[in-house]
Amino acid sequence: MPSKLEATLATFRRQMAVARAVRWVGLIAFIMALAAVLAFDQADDRRMAVAVLAAVVVSWILLALRSIHLTREVQAGGALLSIGKLDDAEVWLHKGMRSFSVAVPAKLVAGELLAMLSLQRDAHHDVIAICRELLRHPLTRVRSVWVNTRLMLADSLLTLDRLPEAHEAILPIYSSAMPLETKMKLLPIQLRYELSSGQASSSINALAEKVRIAELLDSPHAALVHALLAEACRRQGMPTEQAFLAERARLYHDLDGLAARFPVITPIAGRAQAPAEE
Amino acid sequence: MKSGTPMDLEITNRLIASSEPPRRLFRGTTVALVGLSMMMGALWANPELLGSAHTLGWLLPHVILLLIVGLVVGDVMRQRRVDHLLRETQEAILLEDWTRAWTVLNELLRSPIRRLTTRTQALLALAAVAEARHAFEAVQRVCEYLLERGLGHPVQQHVTRVTLGATMLRTGQTSDAVALIDRLSAQNLPGPMRAQVELLALFREVVLGHAHETLGQAAERRELFRAYLGTRAGYGYGLLAAAYDRANRSEEARQYWHDATLLVRPQDLTDRFAELASIAKRYPAVENPF
Secondary structure (H helix, E strand, C coil): CCCHHHHHHHHHHHHHHHHHHHHHHHHHHHHHHHHHHHHCCCHHHHHHHHHHHHHHHHHHHHHHHHHHHHHHHHHHHHHHHHCCCHHHHHHHHHHHHHCCCCCHHHHHHHHHHHHHHHHHCCCHHHHHHHHHHHHCCCCCCCHHHHHHHHHHHHHHHHHCCCHHHHHHHHHHHHHCCCCHHHHHHHHHHHHHHHHHCCCHHHHCCCHHHHHHHHCCCCHHHHHHHHHHHHHHHHHCCCHHHHHHHHHHHHHHCCHHHHHHHCHHHHHHHHHCCCHHHC | CCCCCCCCHHHHHHHHHHCCCCCCCCCHHHHHHHHHHHHHHHHHHCHHHCCCCCHHHHHHHHHHHHHHHHHHHHHHHHHHHHHHHHHHHHHHHHCCCHHHHHHHHHHHHCCCCCCHHHHHHHHHHHHHHHHHCCCHHHHHHHHHHHHHHCCCCHHHHHHHHHHHHHHHHHCCCHHHHHHHHHHHHHCCCCHHHHHHHHHHHHHHHHHHCCHHHHHHHHHHHHHHHHHHCHHHHHHHHHHHHHHHHHCCCHHHHHHHHHHHHHHCCHHHHHHHCHHHHHHHHHCCCCCCCC
16 A cells, blocks of 8 residues: 555646646647637637637636645645644645646645655655655756755765765756855755765865855754865864864854764764864 | 945935836736737627728737737746846845845846835845945835835844844934834744844844843853854854953953854954954954865
8 A cells, every 4th residue: 555655646746747738738729719710700610719718718717726726735834844843734735746736836846845844854765755756847947946856865865875876866956057045055965975975075175165155054054064074174184174164063053963963974073072182 | 344336325215216016006917817808808799800801900809919928928027037136136145245236236126026025025135235335324214114114024024123123223223223122022033033133132232331231141142143043143142242341251252252253254243243343352363264
């Protein structure tokens, strides 16, 4: 018997196909009805074509209203997620993924938020399943969803120590110019990948710029990135930079808690209290 | 004061006025729907309209259809342009590239912005740039405009009040500032918003010279700043250093100044809070290797 998530993903996949078909059928019906209005000679035939045209437009408006309703449900799920009410958010987001709507972006955002929720619960296999499902669909018009999905996928794969797959997940993000927001989200993932795969020398490239980006993050992420950079400096024999970054990391957030989640920073979490030892 | 084009009240007023959405009854998409409905109604009433021998009778529905398509496409393009410029502004503000932020904001605010939350965000960005340039009259004008009109969602309104409170302290409108900060402090706010209010309340105490009287709250404030302000917690630590210094507790003041300068460069601390200039002279700062 499929799990709740598997059932939701199967319904989501089916409905995405139906939504795409409905959009095409609507467009073709509109063009054909318009062409018929122009082509028919008889007044009755024309009137019939106008009726079809009106029916297409009205149906489209009704579908658009349904889409607005779905978008609001997804927004409600996002709001509940942001205040930590995960169980309530989950109900809304499952509903958002399962409901029929021609609003493809809203359904994709529901999927993105559900992956985010699973990541908060450390349910990494669920995150991977949701993200892989989202990436089956064209996300070119919702680039932020595409980027976030790839980052969450890489995050969970890294946590499960599946390094080659994590690398494969984030690689396409580098193919185009990145806005600052993407750079901020990518940096912790990239550093975790580089340190886990023994590429500390890559982590210290453009170190000042990375520190500048880390300064823009919220406290836990700023602490994590500083600790990751400190660990890279430790491995590369840069004690001054390591001491500064480790002390800063400690000031941002409790490192023991972070090290339990991200073991790669354990050497820094252990030494942060005594930077002079380095 | 940071470098860049001078920013005065007149320019701020002009940008506020030019970004105001027109008070039209119908928007582009509404006009498009009305146009489409009218066209279909006309065709239903007179199916000969499209096949009419008169050029005007043939031309009119086609022109209406083209206009509808043009309106919808124009709306979408305009919205995308506004979103792009706002993103660029916010990026420049995060990176403290005030000249770039000012240039992009001028382009963004010179034409009407229809979505209210987007316009509020743009005006708050204008206030942030003005604050960085120490153009406090302009900051106050923007904040008062937003509050008078009740623009923005609750979080935006909260940010507006906090910005206004800090500005009024800087421009010597102390009693108004105190009343506003008291109102903000009395609210039951979530952590991130509480942290902003506590930073503002601490600034008020430092400005009014009685920060040493509230040192009992220092530990709680430190935890709030640490949890929710990220690197900006450095400004809170700097103000706590000033509070301890005033209480003649130089060891704690030294430690707080150390933490403040570990996160934020001394120059940036004193640029934002001139009250910290004497602390910067008295206590050693952390040397940043980057």
